[in-house]
Amino acid sequence: MFSEPEREVSQRMLPAFAEAGDQLNVTMAAAPKSWGWQGRTLSGRVEASDGPAWLRLVHAHADRSSDKLWDGPRTAESCMPTAVPRPRLRQRLTWTESSDSYLAELYDLVSEPTVTTDGPILRHRPDLSGAWWTSLRTALDTVSAVPTDRVAVRQAYLDRAMPQFLGQEIDTTVPAWSTAHGDLHWANLTCPTLTMLDWEGWGIAPAGFDAAMLHTYSLLVPSVSAQVRGHLDHVLDTPTGRFAELVVITQLLQTNSRGDNLELAGPLRQRAGELLVDSI
Incomplete structure (x- = not known):
């Protein structure tokens, strides 16, 4: 990778x-x-x-x-x-x-390739079947209900980082928590059959965190980010889902400050602006 x-x-x-x-x-x-x-x-x-x-x-x-x-x-x-x-x-x-x-x-051994092979950011539209998307939705719903005391995202981090990287004071209180894979990007998902790789960071996170991360790493391919929203709308098209998007955007803007994921910087700022306007 x-x-x-x-x-x-x-x-x-x-x-x-x-x-x-x-x-x-x-x-x-x-x-x-x-x-x-x-x-x-x-x-x-x-x-x-x-x-x-x-x-x-x-x-x-x-x-x-x-x-x-x-x-x-x-x-x-x-x-x-x-x-x-x-x-x-x-x-x-x-x-x-x-x-x-x-x-x-x-x-x-997982013989099928990951959706992306050069890192987590999606740059081209993959050929993903309806069955693949259904499997993903079912898997994320299943993961979200697993009880655990592991923590993937901490409230204290959000209190500090969200105002800093979003550029304004907002209510950083997480509206709902659930269990997440914690690193759900395109290089951790295989196709044409879904397998979810790399379980290092799983744990409790803002509800909708996994769906929000996959959507955010899709911003360079608007047709796919629309697919993510369409197939995972029961998570993303909610106040908790929109908050989770802001959490992921905060994390990736922080990586921008270290020189990583720079091609996402513009789309991240644009999407954050849309979400922050909607939250007013």
């Missing part, structure tokens, strides 16, 4: 990936590996004793290896209903070397 990181990172991650393969008794496939953002993760196809699988390696500094991102996939495996389409987690191991901690996860 992302380009290979700087040499220091790749020289640390590649041997750790090989070590994970040895510990899990899998054989590396010849297919290219996939790097995550800034080399934080490294993934690739492997052959296990029970068939093809996907090995994912995560790096964190040792003092961060117990945070919610580290434990997300394991808790999703135990808490999410089987009706939610996701790769099943087969095995998991962790180890620490000096100040570096590693998490290796072995998943069932």
Whole structure:
């Protein structure tokens, strides 16, 4: 999904990936590996004793290896209903070397591609069937009802960030909370059959957060953002859904301030303006 990181990172991650393969008794496939953002993760196809699988390696500094991102996939495996389409987690191991901690996860192989392969932003209209959209709506409704004490978005963050990045004082009190995948963008969804990938950050968020995130990452393709609104209107076309959109826009405007997702900057400001006018 992302380009290979700087040499220091790749020289640390590649041997750790090989070590994970040895510990899990899998054989590396010849297919290219996939790097995550800034080399934080490294993934690739492997052959296990029970068939093809996907090995994912995560790096964190040792003092961060117990945070919610580290434990997300394991808790999703135990808490999410089987009706939610996701790769099943087969095995998991962790180890620490000096100040570096590693998490290796072995998943069932998902053979279908993600909707986007170059990051979360949608730039072209994908060919998504009505059945795909129905599956997505059902999955998000199912996820939203899962009880959890995990937190994906905190009220304290919204109190601080929404006025700062939206440029005006607004009521930041979340009108309703529900459980969310937490990172529902186009590079975490497969097609033509829906699978939802990357469960690191799931937890409680403003109701409608997942739908709002998918809509926001679709802003460069208006026909698809309209599809998102149409298929998920029961979530988005509500006061809570519009608030969730402002939450996601706040998060992405913050990434703009760090130099990321800059092509979305104009559409984000435009959509925020529309939502803020409607809320008056």
